[in-house]
Amino acid sequence: MPAGWWALRAQQTVSFGKQVLPVLTNNCFKCHGETLQLSGLDLRSRATMLKGGQHGPVIVPGNAEQSRLYRLISGQEKPRMPMDGKLGDAEVATLREWINQGAPWEGSETAAAAPAAPSTKSLEDMEIPAEARNYWALRPAIIGLSASRCATRCRR
Ligand code: HEC
Secondary structure (H helix, E strand, O other): OOOHHHHHHHHOOOOHHHHHHHHHHHHOOOOEOOOOEHHHOOOOEHHHHHHOEOOEOOOOOOOHHHOHHHHHHOOOOOOOOOOOOOOOHHHHHHHHHHHHOOOOOOOOOEOOOOOOOOOHHHHHHOOOOHHHHHHHHHOHHHHHHHHHHHHHHOOO
């Protein structure tokens, strides 16, 4: 790539609200948000990203290559995220830049713009690839975890 490319790119600050949050909202929150926190991971705040999931922090601010979140969405580590699809190159690049710029979180600490949690019905209707179904079937502990979290807040 041309020598000036990186410098040019690096000057563009990624907008968290306009570019990053929509990617997370549209692709991640249904499995790592209000209703489900698969692998113990809640992506709705910087703090919970830093706390991470079962394998520890998922972002290293300033270093996308060391960030598990980036490694999973770019396919460098398996299983690729989102588990039910694939981000476009531009979306992967946006999240990479955002982490490299220190993962600034605008507004409140928790994603205020997050849509209402999907209802249980919409989760039932959600298309889940065989891979994910198998995963859930094999790991009842995770479902148990989210169910027990739910027990304190949801009517069941
Ligand atoms: C369909 C459900 C689903 C969606 C959508 C999804 N994930 Fe995941 N995610 C999972 C599951 C299941 C795991 C646990 C995988 C494993 O450990 O084998 C996981 C694990 C992860 C982990 C590792 C957590 C840890 O314990 O270290 C990260 C990071 C992650 N996901 C990021 C994302 C991001 C970013 C998105 C959106 C671009 C996303 N996921 C979308 C189901 C999902």
